Amino acid sequence: MPPCTVSIHHLRPINRVAGVMEDIEDFFVAAAPGFRLPITAAVGINTSKKNKRDNSSHHHVPGSQTIFLKTFGCSHNQSDSEYMAGQLSAFGYSVSDNAEEADLWLINTCTVKSPSQSAMDTLISKCKSAKKPLVVAGCVPQGSKDLKELEGVSIVGVQQIDRVVEVVEETLKGHEVRLLNRKTLPALDLPKVRKNKFVEILPINVGCLGACTYCKTKHARGHLGSYTVDSLIGRVRSVVDDGVKEIWLSSEDTGAYGRDIGVNLPILLNAIVAALPLNGSTMLRIGMTNPPYILEHLKEIAEILRHPCVYSFLHVPVQSGSDAVLTAMNREYTVGEFRKVVDTLTELVPGMQIATDIICGFPGETDEDFAETVNLIKEYKFSQVHISQFYPRPGTPAARMKKVPSNVVKKRSRELTLVFESFTPYNGMEGNIERIWITDIATDQIHLVGHTKGYVQVLIVGPKSLLGSSAMVKITSVGRWSVFGDVIEILTESNDISNASDSKDTVNKERSSPCSNEEGTCDCTPAKSDPCACESNDCNTVATNSFPEAQTVQNASTNPSLLLKRKSSPTLVQTQTEGDSNQKLVTSNVRNHDWGLLDTALIGGIFISVLTIVALVLYVT
Template sequence: MSKKFYIETLGCAMNVRDSEHMIAELTQKEGYEPTENLEEADLILINTCSVREKPVHKLFSEIGLFNKRKKEGAKIGVCGCTASHLGEEIIKRAPFVDFVLGARNVSKITKVLHTPKAVEVDIDYDESQYAFGEFRSSPFKAYVNISIGCDKQCTFCIVPHTRGEEVSIPADLIIQEARKAAQSGAKEIFLLGQNVNNYGRRFGSDHPKINFTELLRRVSEIEEVERIRFTSPHPLHMDDEFLEEFARNPKICKSMHMPLQSGSSRILKAMKRGYTKEWFLDRALKLREMIPDVSISTDIIVAFPGESDEDFEDTMDVIEKVRFEQIFSFKYSPRPLTPAKDYENQVPDAIASERLTRLQARHNEMLDEMKAERQGKIYQVYFEELRPGGMVAGRTDNNWLVQVKGSEELLGRTLDVKITEAGRLYGYGEVIA
């Protein structure tokens, strides 16, 4: 009987891709099979996130539960960003954990598996040229990593401490991976990196000069690729060449994530974001001008230390001007190892909650207006997922989630859909062609 593993993945798309890489290594090199049933697993993995997911004490209570439920002799491994920043402290606090594997050490999964109490959390480790086996959770959409780590030092963010300095993956490896995925049916290629449009700044070995715009062009030349998405771009690196390629290239989906964080230039400086309110507005409004149907999503942190009423009004002003289709908004919360956690001027929680509520309420009003505009419209939808109740879900080019009645035969196809019921973040429709 083959051995089984259970894996829980928290956090962002990069973690999803890291889990896919671990799954490929375990199944192809170690003879494991996946299971959804924790009690029958021989190996239990939790791929953690330190950005927004569970606070550390919740992680320990969760692995404590895993330990109670696991079958005798089963191993537990803690992986990902929290593994990187806590390292051996995890085994000290939870001695039943068998190994700790940091976010930049994914290729060592087969090594830690056989090394009792292994802790592999080196954030300088370079696995940018490691050839992982093939595994994808969706046959219709392929995540492809283009870089590892991040060179920015945003004062609220722990990622540079968990994923290390930025290293780009060689362009030929990216093209080869994207081509292989597209030829096996994944018509949508999703390029991943902490800061994608900084691509090409540093490679692990000699590499011809290439930037993200050129990489996008090369991916779009793969015949079988129909759609290209990417996350996350940084507003600072949104130069004209990049925006023009984004607008001009028909294979690049017209949905841009522009993480604003704050609309106040003063707070952006304290966050070390490297751009101003004016720069952000200029880029976002240029995008709207070039592509009337573009959708722009963003991340906003309210009540960063020192944020005054006036600073918050600047954020509200950007929201009014850009009219984001989606906002991921959070109250500032201090993260370990970050400079901002020690800033003295922390904003009281009651004020933070008030600001967040006001921002979300105003954004919901805007979404209601957008929703009315979508009713009855026709969109091209690429179907990629079966949903309960005989529904199939897909996304429009500008990343709006649409569901229709249907079955497997719609999967992997791009069809015209008329919207019959528009919601704030998703809609229902019927296929018309």
């Protein structure tokens, strides 16, 4: 048994009814709520399947088995799966994507759309046919625990992911466990195995305050529950130390954060930004937010989105361009209010990119309603639109409404998709010099994937060693879904932030760190066209900046080996003089400086030492 494993097998099960444990906390005398392992977060563990041991009895040893883990749904679900994989790995289990050779299947489910749940049903059937032990997690069992498909299946609730090891162990022993009831949130410092070691998906709250008539997620995730600012900042600092380069804030509604604990989203975002490295090596991506709650903080959110450490990107679902349909959906905002969000952020944040969602064929949607949706999308030409057909979810009010004929729903979905695909949102980017953050490998296994400040996907050619780094690239061509670029400079960890996306000539300019106040947020006035590219007299801080020692790339797409060619330019040091009202920048070449008193004293000491040695030699002779 691995040394970090805490055995629970000696604990006495009680009150078992018909072989089903409804809650492990009720059946293990010594299993205290909030049980935590005395281990550090297992980040970046290889989740590939371990080699089978020769000893045939290993299947009976807890922690020696292989677990097949499959995830459906949103980034919040992905984060939950990473936490479950981390705990299982910490106990010695091997987490695999090979279903055939696994000893147990763990399926993390999504209840948003019928296709996701249908895929889950198919997978459950395959597992039962293969006679494999099965644990189902996520929103489906939490919101519909009495589903016929879940009969005889162990269940882990969305707030019980920190108990997954116990559920797996009991299931492997042949017990059916249903662990659903809890009033506290899982800790953020649990062991975690990230799907992408450079990306941390950070849940900031669960549940929401809305009551959309079509939504099943609230049945599973419940009412709003927010993590404290301190716990989230602690997690941010931890993952930055682990080498994470992107932090994605995730929740069912980011904009509602903190309303249950007396804070709000801007308070959290400012605190997170202050905890990020000043060199811009780690970027923050704000998660999906519905219009009602962000309306109260538009200018504050805009200021945060301008910060060099925050992607100028936001996912704001509109769902329909018709107020009548929005009312039927109980979305709690109008099309005019959605427009206000988009217009304000676009005006105040240079290079702002907004993604949105549309549901086609909601019950009662007329041709006129759908035409309003099409016109809205045509007007704004969003670079990202997630288009869905309406699927009635059991138990929701919309499921009882009169449906639009399915052939009409499909027709509208196809029409809107054609409209969206006719846009060319990245035209005009050719020739731009952009800073990107490289975090992934493209599906073609040839290109690396980076993102600009506006979260535009950039495909580059280069060695995998560039993953986790930041670079300056020149955009060479654009496509419908992404752009292509050549790397011209690799930015090192010591580099200061450069807001390169605001100028095509940035590579040849001095890059200084962003003006910041004591909290680390942008201290420039929003009235300026480029609020975070501050002039030397715009901020009241004293800073020391340095030219980065850069690496240059020439024609990286044809010769990746040139990626590590160093630039042979002198290093300059810039200091901002304190107490000067004009705050002049004094620049000096560190290789051609005047001698000071200390230099003179050192040379004099060496000269006197030489004379003394000569005198001693003569004396001895």
